[in-house]
Amino acid sequence: MIRSLRGRLLLALLATLVLAAALMGGITYRSVLSETEALFDYQLRQMALSLRDQGEVAPGDAGALADEQLDFVIQIWRMDGRVVYASRPHPELPARAQLGFADIQAGGQTWRTFGVATPLRVIQVAQPRAVRRTLAADAALRSVAPLAVLAPLLALAVGWLAALTLAPLRRLAAELRGRDAQSLAPLPEGPDGAHARLPDELVPLVQSLNGLLWRLGQALDAQRAFVADAAHELRSPLTALKLQLQLLQRARDDASRDAAVAGLSDGVARSAWLVEQLLALARSEPGAPALAMAPLDLAEVAREALAAATPLAVARGCTLDLQAEARVPLQGNAAALSALVRNLVDNALRHGPAGGEVRVQVVPLAEGGAQLRVDDAGPGIPPEQRAVAFDRFWRRDPGATEGSGLGLAIVKSVADRHGAQVALGDSPLGGLRVTVTFPP
Structure with a gap:
């Protein structure tokens, strides 16, 4: 199979050209044959009609009509059947004429005849069908010959036009090949001095x-x-x-x-935690491989995440409170969602007061989907800073040693990959509430 676009275009155009030339040649050939047959019939009729009013054939005319190189045979009878004139003897032809046009089998060949009657005589002009076909075929071939001469020239013109038409594509490919790995400038889409306007298809x-x-x-x-x-x-x-x-x-x-x-x-420990957060963020970035989505229970994911955060909660003397339905179905990636919940809980534990409470709520939505809410009793985030809270390495207190500044960035990335929305608000516990709303 031809993989080149230029080759396919050339093959299609040449095939179309050959079919069109063959069709036109066939139609022209048949048309010329038909017109030549009509012309020969017209000659037979005119010759017969030109002799019907003559009394006798003059000796000079008789000699000319008896020429062996003449394809026509002329026969004239009186009304009583006697032969008045015959251009040359043809015993194969019948001794009685058929009026009008007729095809007669005689002497192993077919003759085309035309007969006309007058009050005194009957005139018949005959011509071999083979001679007519040969002359008609020669005329038809001469009319088709220009097509055979023009076809190669048209094929060359088609090849040149195909190359000219695909030239913008070749220029585009050459420009892309000439770029290095650092060149990400946009390709020109219109005239800019050095580049001509692109075809609409490109x-x-x-x-x-x-x-x-x-x-x-x-x-x-x-x-x-x-x-x-x-x-x-x-x-x-x-x-x-x-x-x-x-x-x-x-x-x-x-x-x-x-x-x-x-x-x-x-x-x-802090360095290991920072590296772990960096790896988690890299896995959740938009350019990372696609997540494998599957049906899961968001409540169970939250339970496992809280179980993993229990050692930190115990170390800080905090209480973890999970409020969830028996089952909250969702379509998502369990590992990524677990990282989302763990980061929210970890942030709440690290930034909340020692001995405080962290509340996690997982509820299904009436219109489908689910909502995850995490509340803490910490200092929260002022409304004017919430827009930048999802930036990587952002901290409310830049001098603080707790936290990596990546928790909310990871939460936002995972939520985006699940089509979820993350909102920051005030918590009933006095700190920050993070709400993650998953679509149906």
Whole structure:
């Protein structure tokens, strides 16, 4: 199968050209044959009618009509049947004429005859059918011959036109091949001096490519920003680990050594948590592989997430309260939704007061879908700062050591990939309420 678009176009055009030439040639051939037959019949009739009023055939005319090179045979009879004249003897032809046009079998061949009667005589002019067919075929072939000469020229013209028509596509491909990996500028869609206007059929393709290049640029920019932010955020805990290690090396007694080990352990834990959050955010970014969606129970996902957060709640002396229906069906990815709930609960525990309460509610919606609400008793987020609260590495208190600044960013990314909406509000417990609404 031909994979080249130019080859397919050429094959289609040439096949159409050949079919059109064959059809036109066949129609012209049949038309010329028919017209030639009509012309020969007209000659037979005119010759017979021209002799009906003559008394006798003059000797000079008789000699001319008896020429062996003449295809016609002329016979004249009196009304009583006696032969008046015959251009040359043809015993195969019948001795009695048929009036009008007729096809007669005689001498192993077919003759075309025309007979006319006058009050005194009967005249018949005959011509072999084979001779007529040969002459008609020659005339028809001569009329078709120009098509055979023009067909190769038309084929060359079709090839040239196909190449000319596909030239903008070749230029577009050449421009794309000439770009490096860093060139994400949009392709030209109209005249800009160096580029001619694109054909209408290529405009949607170029627009789609430009959209893809824009999305790729956005993804690369986000990736570069993510890497830069991650490097910046990792610098502080790694520096703290380095300092703790130096303190451990300089410790002169067991008490100092134990304190340094405890600080180092805390620093490793914070670094591990930050790396884990970075990996979770990378997995939930728009450019990450598509999530495998399946039917699940959002209430059960919340229960498992709260069970995983229990050690932190115990360490801070907080109470975890889950209010959920027996089953809240939803279509989603269990691992991603578990990360969403765990980050919300973790934020509530870390930023809420020690000994406070964290309340999680999972309710089905009447119109379908579900809603997840997480309330805490912490300081909350002022309304004017809620728009930037989902930015990566954003903290209400930049100097705080608790948290990574990625929790709400992960929640927003997971929610977006599930088509859910995240809203921040005031909690009845006095802190922040995060509401995640999942569509049906």
